[in-house]
Amino acid sequence: MEKQDQLLMKKQNKNLVLEIIKNQSPISRMEIAKITGMSPTSITRIVNELHLQGFVKETELVTSGVGRKAVLLDVCDDVFFTIGVEIDKFIIKIGIVNYVGEIVELRRIPRLESESYFETLEKVNMNLKELIEKNRIPHQRIIGIGVGLPGFIDNQNGVVKVSDQLKWKNVNLAEDLKQLTAFEVMIDNELKMKIVAEDFKGSAKNSHHAVLVGIGSGIGSAMILNGEIYRGDSNNAGEIGHTVINPTGNVCNCGKIGCLATYISEGAIVGDARKVKEIDSILDVFEAYRNGESWAHNLMDRTTTYIALAVSNILCLYNPEMIILSGDTIERLPEIKQPIEQKCDLYIWEPLKERVKIVYSQLGEHGVVLGAAIQIQNLLLDLE
């Protein structure tokens, strides 16, 4: 066997052992040997290395049964940290996330629509430096920044191709933020980061095929297929907002007629609401709905119909185990969950109905920050 192969296998084994300690701690060396099929000698060697590198610590515990003390292993959750950032039209969120995926602190900063690209970046930089200092985290323990934002994101090259919501086009966000902060930076579409978080500790945990739908100012989806984020050819997979669902319907700003987004996005609902009543924002529509005003019920009835049709279409095409509904509209007006579920029950194709689960996001507004932080950890933290 070649030396190169041996090194690769050694590295894989080390990552495997660390993964097991991370997910199943506290755990004994003997149990790890059983799970992996590796020899106790190999396990002891690997654990010693991980201990020296600061990833693993020992915790002494009394085992149940005969009462003998056994040394168990646990990960050190402060060995490394990553920063998760969400940039949206009106808000920036920054979170410090530790090695086991817990948010140490999350900060919300308002963003102005008039704000320039570099003003936003400067805001991110200033706030994350303050956060790091406040939490007294040594710089060398921070391995990088993950950013989630709406739009067509070239994650490979760190370029925002187009973000209609932020009004950014062809900006080198990863490079620019790296220059400013001196940390490694990865950027990706916000919904893809959200499903990474749901996969890590939310609704999609242990799911092989899951689709997350985001319903708010923008309409989109992201998916885990065969256990991995599915991106398609240019990281655009999941653009459900621009699927045509009514070819004789509303005109969409993309130039097509009848796109889903023209029926269920916040902007579309507000636009139609203003044909009836002077309102400021979507919140006024929700208030009118709660007050029983019929026009608001008609509008939201159409919205829930199109959401359920979208769920049904996603199900036909991706045949996932679960569909996770998320986004501002559902979070702010949870009353629409019931009609959505009733309509899903009417529309979903019979042979698929019994198996699929329609659920809601568990991580709510933390999802993008957490997912982005986990994603950059996954990308950079491959042990040698």
Added chain:
Amino acid sequence: MEKQDQLLMKKQNKNLVLEIIKNQSPISRMEIAKITGMSPTSITRIVNELHLQGFVKETELVTSGVGRKAVLLDVCDDVFFTIGVEIDKFIIKIGIVNYVGEIVELRRIPRLESESYFETLEKVNMNLKELIEKNRIPHQRIIGIGVGLPGFIDNQNGVVKVSDQLKWKNVNLAEDLKQLTAFEVMIDNELKMKIVAEDFKGSAKNSHHAVLVGIGSGIGSAMILNGEIYRGDSNNAGEIGHTVINPTGNVCNCGKIGCLATYISEGAIVGDARKVKEIDSILDVFEAYRNGESWAHNLMDRTTTYIALAVSNILCLYNPEMIILSGDTIERLPEIKQPIEQKCDLYIWEPLKERVKIVYSQLGEHGVVLGAAIQIQNLLLDLE
């Protein structure tokens, strides 16, 4: 390193070497060593084993340049054969396919709509035995039968859950055909087999993300994502025929309103045509179209519009490198290719337009048979 790991690596290396000879023959031992990074001694050992097992033969050729003779390697295309079978409403196709994916002989047998399940199976058995005998193929060289058919197929358990077209429900096709023929049998959805063939030697060759759309008596799609058939949770991924594309439109036999199939399937076109004129089959519609009858042009205009909308929706959701259009409707009325392409140009979302390729099936009516034969080879022929 554990002994088990060594054995696994040995097996992987052997399969890798065979794969390289199969795809890049004629090729020298030295070139294989270069590509794999393995030592010339290892390559010689592996090639000797493959030679003994009958997979590989030597061909002596004069190399270009200095004129020295070099011994090159090639696969033996008759070392193993598989049988591909397509069962459709009115036709059964059976093909013998050799080790390198060439169809040795393909036979078409008419199927009656009134035919029972076991009558069809008996027909398959009788004809494939005749074919094998006629081509003098020793039984021990046939490793199995792959069957592609329309419907909801549980490929894991070899069960046809529902096939509306064949009127079969919950039949153990794999098991029953194995009993009858004494060969190993694998069954799968016809479009999934078709894209396996396109991936092997047709339009999708070298593509990582490709979607094949089938337009004929049924409407469906199949996809290769990240280089593999994507099945979803229960092998139903790609059911585009039942995606809703017009929620105030036609009633579908699935109980929903406005499914794509109600606009572009043969049955739907024929049903609407009969509102205008007494016709026998879809062929009469095509003839009227060629004769310039306006009703037929109106109908096919609507059909091409909905086909292009479906292409646009698939593109938004899967973001593939290519979409392969296939099926009877396009094969029998190729005149509609031009309007489909024109409408795709109007509907496809601008940022995706430049990269995606809209192409047609290259394997035509051989696709399902070839794909099923290749699939069973891939499943069973993993060397020890």
